[in-house]
Amino acid sequence: MNEAVNKEKKISDVVIPRILNYLKVVQQLEKENKTTILSEELSRITNTSAVLIRKDLANFGKIGQPGTGYDVSRLKSYLLDIIGGKEMSNLAVVGVGNLGSALLNYKGFEEEGLKFVAAFDKQEGKIGRICGNVIVEHIDNMGESIKNNNVHIGIITVPSNVAQAVAEKLVGAGVYSILNFSHVALLAPPEVTVRNVDLAIELKALRYFSVNR
Amino acid sequence: MNEAVNKEKKISDVVIPRILNYLKVVQQLEKENKTTILSEELSRITNTSAVLIRKDLANFGKIGQPGTGYDVSRLKSYLLDIIGGKEMSNLAVVGVGNLGSALLNYKGFEEEGLKFVAAFDKQEGKIGRICGNVIVEHIDNMGESIKNNNVHIGIITVPSNVAQAVAEKLVGAGVYSILNFSHVALLAPPEVTVRNVDLAIELKALRYFSVNR
DNA sequence: GCGTGTGAAGGGTTTCACAGCA
DNA sequence: TGCTGTGAAACCCTTCACACGC
Numbered sequence: 001m002n003e004a005v006n007k008e009k010k011i012s013d014v015v016i017p018r019i020l021n022y023l024k025v026v027q028q029l030e031k032e033n034k035t036t037i038l039s040e041e042l043s044r045i046t047n048t049s050a051v052l053i054r055k056d057l058a059n060f061g062k063i064g065q066p067g068t069g070y071d072v073s074r075l076k077s078y079l080l081d082i083i084g085g086k087e088m089s090n091l092a093v094v095g096v097g098n099l100g101s102a103l104l105n106y107k108g109f110e111e112e113g114l115k116f117v118a119a120f121d122k123q124e125g126k127i128g129r130i131c132g133n134v135i136v137e138h139i140d141n142m143g144e145s146i147k148n149n150n151v152h153i154g155i156i157t158v159p160s161n162v163a164q165a166v167a168e169k170l171v172g173a174g175v176y177s178i179l180n181f182s183h184v185a186l187l188a189p190p191e192v193t194v195r196n197v198d199l200a201i202e203l204k205a206l207r208y209f210s211v212n213r
Numbered sequence: 214m215n216e217a218v219n220k221e222k223k224i225s226d227v228v229i230p231r232i233l234n235y236l237k238v239v240q241q242l243e244k245e246n247k248t249t250i251l252s253e254e255l256s257r258i259t260n261t262s263a264v265l266i267r268k269d270l271a272n273f274g275k276i277g278q279p280g281t282g283y284d285v286s287r288l289k290s291y292l293l294d295i296i297g298g299k300e301m302s303n304l305a306v307v308g309v310g311n312l313g314s315a316l317l318n319y320k321g322f323e324e325e326g327l328k329f330v331a332a333f334d335k336q337e338g339k340i341g342r343i344c345g346n347v348i349v350e351h352i353d354n355m356g357e358s359i360k361n362n363n364v365h366i367g368i369i370t371v372p373s374n375v376a377q378a379v380a381e382k383l384v385g386a387g388v389y390s391i392l393n394f395s396h397v398a399l400l401a402p403p404e405v406t407v408r409n410v411d412l413a414i415e416l417k418a419l420r421y422f423s424v425n426r
Numbered sequence: 427g428c429g430t431g432t433g434a435a436g437g438g439t440t441t442c443a444c445a446g447c448a
Numbered sequence: 449t450g451c452t453g454t455g456a457a458a459c460c461c462t463t464c465a466c467a468c469g470c
Contacts, residue, residue, distance in 0.1 A: 225461085264463060278470065
């Protein structure tokens with residue numbers, strides 16, 4: 001634990017993804033045995049202005065060395081402290097269709113501290129199947145299973161028309177973080193954090209921005 | 214085409230996803246034969262403040278009826294004009310793994326004006342397979358196939374270590390819009406628009422925000 | 427009266443210019 | 449000299465309060 005890291009600071013919605021990006025790059029650099037990084041280099045890699053990077057980092061204490069840059073392993077350790085990325089998070093997938101099973105079978109999450117511990121579907125044919133490291137359970141088991149497996153984050157990959165019902169079930173089972181892949185906006189109580197990944201919207205935004213330079 | 218729509222206005226990064234959200238809801242409302250919508254109702258459905266919605270919409274002309282609200286079909290047509298969502302966009306997937314084939318097999322895109330026209334992989338076993346509506350081609354065919362199929366958007370679902378090479382190949386073949394699912398930041402020339410969907414970052418951000426209320 | 431449209435205020439984020447330290 | 453850290457300025461986005469039109 002780094003004593004100097006100022007943990008009191010609330011970090012805003014905009015900054016967190018950037019910090020996570022810096023962390024990603026820094027972890028990569030460490031693997032490449034690079035020991036030092038300049039804000040200028042980080043800027044090129046992350047498409048973020050160098051000043052902004054320095055501002056972001058300086059918020060948590062004087063992490064860099066003027067004239068030299070940032071020590072990679074020190075920076076990594078600071079970022080991990082800031083973001084709290086050292087504990088494992090338990091994930092549950094609801095809806096084992098194409099997307100759901102793609103997620104469950106993706107091998108890269110575990111080393112990122114993200115672990116699938118349960119998966120649910122309502123289609124009888126899928127119940128009992130092994131997908132990635134978990135056995136697919138019936139959705140009626142959700143409440144109990146989520147508590148037993150200590151699920152932190154629920155991932156919704158069901159068709160849009162049942163997404164809201166699933167969200168409510170997740171919340172009812174005590175899940176306060178939801179990643180929503182369905183194409184509808186979820187109504188959830190304020191204590192629940194929802195992030196939406198709407199691929200149709202991503203693609204259309206991409207189209208818009210490329211047409212309008 | 215609506216004459217009154219002010220197309221000169223550049224719309225910012227923040228606004229586009231909101232507009233696309235409004236459009237999504239409005240299209241749904243039209244299907245339900247609702248003829249009129251208030252900014253207040255749209256606000257509840259989209260989790261966006263009503264004033265902000267009015268501001269967003271008023272940017273393009275006086276679309277609403279004071280005292281009455283917005284005419285649903287008129288609003289839809291305006292939004293489509295603004296966002297340019299009337300033409301079909303041709304998509305190509307590079308990397309037909311779990312995620313790639315999940316995307317190819319998703320049936321909802323076509324009615325959104327998004328159509329897969331090609332898919333590429335380098336694994337021999339996958340070449341020639343039918344995935345969704347396309348036949349998987351060898352990645353060496355990419356340049357030619359992309360031109361023949363008039364691909365607008367490239368979707369990268371290959372492992373991180375080859376993502377950069379794939380991106381360069383896409384750009385070389387004339388694709389200026391890339392949706393990147395890999396866990397690395399792509400370096401691309403400024404005329405190329407890249408959007409990143411990094412699921413590990415989404416999940417970690419979710420974790421951060423739920424821990425820090 | 428009711429709901430949209432809008433100038434002005436407010437808040438937050440990014441950039442600028444430069445101070446300070448190795 | 450080179451690069452980080454930082455107060456001040458600039459910018460952008462959101463909210464407020466209210467004017468205007470049906």
